[in-house]
Amino acid sequence: xxxxxxxxxxxxxxxxxxxxxxxxxxxxxxxxxxxxxxxxxxxxxxxxxxxxxxxxxxxxxxxxxxxxxxxxxxxxxxxxxxxxxxxxxxxxxxxxxxxxxxxxxxxxxxxxxxxxxxxxxxxxxxxxxxxxxxxxxxxxxxxxxxxxxxxxxxxxxxxxxxxxxxxxxxxxxxxxxxxxxxxxxxxxxxxxxxxxxxxxxxxxxxxxxxxxxxxxxxxxxxxxxxxxxxxxxxxxxxxxxxxxxxxxxxxxxxxxxxxxxxxxxxxxxxxxxxxxxxxxxxxxxxxxxxxxxxxxxxxxxxxxxxxxxxxxxxxxxxxxxxxxxxxxxxxxxxxxxxxxxxxxxxxxxxxxxxxxxxxxxxxxxxxxxxxxxxxx
Amino acid sequence: xxxxxxxxxxxxxxxxxxxxxxxxxxxxxxxxxxxxxxxxxxxxxxxxxxxxxxxxxxxxxxxxxxxxxxxxxxxxxxxxxxxxxxxxxxxxxxxxxxxxxxxxxxxxxxxxxxxxxxxxxxxxxxxxxxxxxxxxxxxxxxxxxxxxxxxxxxxxxxxxxxxxxxxxxxxxxxxxxxxxxxxxxxxxxxxxxxxxxxxxxxxxxxxxxxxxxxxxxxxxxxxxxxxxxxxxxxxxxxxxxxxxxxxxxxxxxxxxxxxxxxxxxxxxxxxxxxxxxxxxxxxxxxxxxxxxxxxxxxxxxxxxxxxxxxxx
Numbered sequence: 001x002x003x004x005x006x007x008x009x010x011x012x013x014x015x016x017x018x019x020x021x022x023x024x025x026x027x028x029x030x031x032x033x034x035x036x037x038x039x040x041x042x043x044x045x046x047x048x049x050x051x052x053x054x055x056x057x058x059x060x061x062x063x064x065x066x067x068x069x070x071x072x073x074x075x076x077x078x079x080x081x082x083x084x085x086x087x088x089x090x091x092x093x094x095x096x097x098x099x100x101x102x103x104x105x106x107x108x109x110x111x112x113x114x115x116x117x118x119x120x121x122x123x124x125x126x127x128x129x130x131x132x133x134x135x136x137x138x139x140x141x142x143x144x145x146x147x148x149x150x151x152x153x154x155x156x157x158x159x160x161x162x163x164x165x166x167x168x169x170x171x172x173x174x175x176x177x178x179x180x181x182x183x184x185x186x187x188x189x190x191x192x193x194x195x196x197x198x199x200x201x202x203x204x205x206x207x208x209x210x211x212x213x214x215x216x217x218x219x220x221x222x223x224x225x226x227x228x229x230x231x232x233x234x235x236x237x238x239x240x241x242x243x244x245x246x247x248x249x250x251x252x253x254x255x256x257x258x259x260x261x262x263x264x265x266x267x268x269x270x271x272x273x274x275x276x277x278x279x280x281x282x283x284x285x286x287x288x289x290x291x292x293x294x295x296x297x298x299x300x301x302x303x304x305x306x307x308x309x310x311x312x313x314x315x316x317x318x319x320x321x322x323x324x325x326x327x328x329x330x331x332x333x334x335x336x337x338x339x340x341x342x343x344x345x346x347x348x349x350x351x352x353x354x355x356x357x358x359x360x361x362x363x364x365x366x367x368x369x370x371x372x373x374x375x376x
Numbered sequence: 377x378x379x380x381x382x383x384x385x386x387x388x389x390x391x392x393x394x395x396x397x398x399x400x401x402x403x404x405x406x407x408x409x410x411x412x413x414x415x416x417x418x419x420x421x422x423x424x425x426x427x428x429x430x431x432x433x434x435x436x437x438x439x440x441x442x443x444x445x446x447x448x449x450x451x452x453x454x455x456x457x458x459x460x461x462x463x464x465x466x467x468x469x470x471x472x473x474x475x476x477x478x479x480x481x482x483x484x485x486x487x488x489x490x491x492x493x494x495x496x497x498x499x500x501x502x503x504x505x506x507x508x509x510x511x512x513x514x515x516x517x518x519x520x521x522x523x524x525x526x527x528x529x530x531x532x533x534x535x536x537x538x539x540x541x542x543x544x545x546x547x548x549x550x551x552x553x554x555x556x557x558x559x560x561x562x563x564x565x566x567x568x569x570x571x572x573x574x575x576x577x578x579x580x581x582x583x584x585x586x587x588x589x590x591x592x593x594x595x596x597x598x599x600x601x602x603x604x605x606x607x608x609x610x611x612x613x614x615x616x617x618x619x620x621x622x623x624x625x626x627x628x629x630x631x632x633x634x635x636x637x638x639x640x641x642x643x644x645x646x647x648x649x650x651x652x653x654x655x656x657x658x659x660x661x662x663x664x665x666x667x668x669x670x671x672x673x674x675x676x677x678x679x680x681x682x683x684x685x686x687x688x
Contacts, residue, residue, distance in 0.1 A: 018395060018396070019394065019395030019396060020394055020395040020396030020397070020575075020576075021396070248396075250396060251426075251666065251668060252396065252400070252426060255424075255425065255426075284627055284630050284631075285627070285630075285631065292626060294624075294626055294628060294629070295620065295621060295624045295626060295629075296620055296621060298615070302608075302612055302615075303628075305607055305608065305612075306616075306628040306629070306631070306632050307628060308607075309607055309628070309631045309632050309635050310627055310628045310631040310632075312631075312664040313631045313634065313635070313664075315664045315665060316664045319664075319665065319666055
C-alpha cells in the first residue's frame with residue numbers, strides 16, 4: 001500500500017527507526033498531511049527537538065493532547081508520551097480501592113524506578129496509544145517511537161509484560177529461593193537467603209527486599225492488567241495498525257535495522273513500508289545522470305570546481321545507494337517515500353506541511369526519483 | 377580561527393553526542409591521533425560493533441582488549457556481559473550465578489538498579505586505566521565511544537545515581553573513586569561531538585550544559601563533524617544564482633546550489649553553537665567517501681592532532 005493509502009485507511013501508524021534519522025519530524029509531517037486530508041489525527045511523540053516542540057505547542061508535559069491549528073479550519077492534535085503520568089493513571093484505573101493504588105504509588109521503588117522496570121516505560125507509552133485509540137475522538141494516531149533498540153521494547157512491551165506476569169519472576173522476587181534446583185527445601189532457602197543477604201551487604205543496596213514488596217503490591221493489580229495488556233497487543237498486531245521504518249542511507253543503520261526487524265518479527269510485527277530520509281536524488285546525482293553543456297560559459301576555474309562539486313555528490317550518491325541496498329533487503333518492505341537531503345531540517349508548521357506533501361504527494365510521484373530503489 | 381581541543385595529559389577521554397553524528401569515527405580518529413603522538417592507547421566502544429572496522433581490526437572486538445598494533449588496543453564492552461561478570465565475581469558459586477542471570481527476575485532486578493550496568497562499564501574502564509605492566513601503566517590513554525547522548529548521561533552520572541542507593545560498602549567506595557576520577561580535569565576529558573545541523577546542535581548545547589554544570593565534568597568544546605567545505609566564493613555563489621543560471625537544471629548547477637545551501641546551513645549552525653557556548657569549536661570536514669574509506673580515519677586524526685596540538 002502507498003503511504004497515502006496508509007494515512008487514509010489506518011487507525012494507528014507507528015514510525016520506527018534508529019536515532020537521528022528524522023523519525024519525529026517524519027511522524028509530525030505525516031500527521032499534518034493526514035489532518036489536511038480530513039482525518040481527525042493525533043501525533044504522539046517521545047522526544048521532539050525544541051523547535052518542533054514549539055511548532056506543535058508541546059511546551060508542557062501533562063499527558064494531554066494539544067490542539068495545533070493548521071489553518072482553514074483544519075487542526076492536528078499532538079501529545080508528548082509521558083511515561084510516569086500514564087503509569088500513575090493506569091494504576092489508579094486498575095486498582096479497586098484508593099488504598100490499593102496508594103500502596104503501589106507510594107512505594108519508593110515505584111517512584112524511582114517505574115520508568116526503568118523491564119519494559120514498563122515502553123508499555124506505558126503503548127498504553128497511551130491504546131487509550132487514545134479507544135477514546136474514539138481520533139481517526140488516526142501517528143506514533144513516534146524511541147530510537148531503534150528501545151522501539152523494540154516499546155512495541156514488544158505488552159508481550160513482555162504478559163510474559164513477566166506469567167513467568168515465575170514474581171514468585172522468584174517474592175521468594176528468591178525458588179530459582180534453586182531443590183526449590184522449597186530448607187537447605188536451599190538457607191543457602192540462597194544467605195547469598196542474597198551477602199549481596200545486599202556487599203552492595204549496600206536493599207533492592208532485593210524492596211523489589212519483593214513492590215511486586216507484591218503491583219501483583220494485586222495483575223488480573224486487570226492482564227486483560228488490558230492483551231487488548232494492547234491485539235491493537236498493535238491488528239489490521240488497523242501499520243509500522244513504517246524511517247531510515248537514511250548511513251552505514252551505522254545497517255546492523256541496527258537488522259536487529260530491529262528481527263526483534264519485531266519475534267514480537268509478531270512486520271514493517272509495511274520504508275521511508276528513506278536524507279537521500280541525494282539519484283536522478284540528479286546518479287552515475288547515469290546526463291552532463292549537457294553549461295547554459296553559459298563560466299570560466300575554466302569555476303567550471304572545474306563545479307565539476308568537482310558534482311563528482312563529489314555523485315560519489316556520495318553512489319555510496320548512499322550501496323549503503324541502502326542491504327538495509328532495504330533487511331527490512332523486507334518496499335520504499336514508500338523518499339525525502340531528499342535538505343540543507344535545513346523542517347520544523348515550522350509550514351515546513352512540516354511541505355514535507356508532508358512531499359512524503360505523500362497528491363499525484364503519482366516522479367518515477368525517476370525512485371528509480372532503482374524499489375527493486376533494491 | 378580553528379578551535380582548540382584541550383587534550384593534553386588526560387588518561388580518560390569520553391566521546392559523546394547524539395546518534396548519527398559520527399562519535400565512533402571521532403573516537404577512532406582520536407585514538408589514532410594519540411597513537412601517532414607516541415601514546416599507548418586503548419579504544420573502547422560500549423554496546424555496539426562499529427569501532428573495530430574503523431581501526432582496521434580484522435576480528436570483532438571483545439570485552440578483552442585486542443592488540444591491533446604495538447601501541448593500539450581496542451575493546452567492546454557489552455553492559456549485560458559486564459553485569460554477568462560482576463554477579464559471578466560476587467556470588468562465586470557458579471551454578472547459582474548462572475541461574476540467577478538466566479532468570480527474568482534478575483533482569484528485572486538489573487533494570488531496577490539505576491546505573492548498575494553503567495557503573496559496571498565505568499568500573500571496567502577504571503580497571504584498564506589502573507592496569508600496570510612492568511612498573512608502568514598498560515595504557516596511557518583510554519578513549520571511550522560512549523552510547524548516544526540520551527544514554528551517555530546515565531553512563532556519566534552512574535556514580536551519583538547508584539551512589540544514592542548504595543551509601544556504604546565496597547561499591548560506595550568504588551563509586552566515590554570513580555566520581556572523583558571523572559570530575560578531575562587532569563585525568564578526564566569529555567568530548568561532545570555534533571554535526572552542523574539544527575537538531576544535533578541544539579542537543580549538543582543542552583548536553584554541554586548538563587555535562588559541565590549539572591554533572592560537573594571537564595568538558596571540551598564540541599567537535600563539529602562532517603562540516604561541508606566552502607567551495608565557492610561569495611561572488612561565485614552570486615553568479616551561480618544569477619537569473620540566466622537560476623532556472624537551469626544542469627547537474628553541475630544543481631550540485632553547486634545544493635552545496636551552497638548546505639554550507640550556509642552549516643555556517644549558521646556553527647555560529648549558533650559558538651554563540652550558545654561562548655567558545656570556538658573544533659571542525660572536521662565532511663568526507664564524501666565516508667570515514668570508513670581508506671585514509672578516512674587518518675585524515676580526521678590529522679585534523680584532531682592539529683587541533684589538540686599533538687602534531688609533531
